[in-house]
Amino acid sequence: MDWDKLRIFHAVADAGSLTHAGDRLNLSQSAVSRQIRALEESLDSTLFHRHARGLILTEQGELLFDATSAMSKRLDAAAARIRDSEEEVFGVLRVTTTFGFGTLWLAPRLPKLYEQYPDLNIDLMLEERVLDLPMREADVAIRMKEPSQADLVRKRLMTVQMQLYATQEYIEENGTPQTLEDISNHRLICQTPAAPQAGASAAMVRHLMTYNPGSLLTVNNYFGVLQGVLHNLGIGVLPDYVTQDFPHLVPLLADIETADVPVYLAYPEELRHSKRVAAFRDFVQDEIIAQRKQLKQLGKL
Secondary structure (H helix, E strand, C coil), X not given: CCHHHHHHHHHHHHHCCHHHHHHHHCCCXXXXXXXXXXHHHHHCCCCEEEECCEEEECHHHHHHHHHHHHHHHHXXXXXXXXXXXXXXXXXXXXXXXXXXXXXXXXXXXXXXXXXXXXXXXXXXXXXXXXXXXXXXXXXXXXXXXXXXXXXXXXXXXXXXXXXXXXXXXXXXXXXXXXXXXXXXXXXXXXXXXXCCCCHHHHHHHHHHHCCCCCEEEEXXXXXXXXXXXXXXXCEEEEEHHHCCCCCCCEEECCCXXXXXXXXXXXXXXXXXXXXXXXXHHHHHHXXXXXXXXXXXXXCCC
């Protein structure tokens, strides 16, 4: 099969237009059209439905586009590895993690990474959905459970526990709960039960709900829960990795036990030798070590 025709087909399918694809490829519309017709003839299949608003893939076209998309990601990965020099870290690194960890822990620390590697570009994708690393939907993932996909390099970074937090202002106005029964006198702020989240968080919330909180505020991510707590709306269920960056938050009912949530960093085996991946991995590990040291100094570990 002609690779050049496949490249042109992929551009047309992605753009949904012969004209737009031609602009990307620096080809005339007629040249693009000829290549598509020749590809359809070689496959003896119609790849596009044509209408006034553009082009829509046929069932056969969808199958071919899936294949060219996978090829494109693999080629991008190979090109990225080739571009990684022996001494420099540069280019785009696509990092995926959960919304809560990405906004509350990772993003505030990225200035240090950019200071160290000014030519590195991070594409941060905050998803509760687990992206397919072997299919190169992302280069690196930080997840709240061990990845199950094959052909991945995995490293356990740390463990997270869930904890109840409130501000000192809220406590002064509403009192400090001494037992779980006291939750009935407070507003509980937590993730929406239906939201994707770590099992430990969901189990803790279910347990707390049996004590009939006086009021409830649910949010579909931890960033929203944190904002509710910071604005003195109630007592929030939050992961303990927020304690370093928000040391004025007061932990409550510390004897409530929750299961440890493992945090893993993972990336495709084919990127094992990537300088960008190594730089990001080492940066995250160094930040976790620094956080542990600071928490020990504060007496929180």
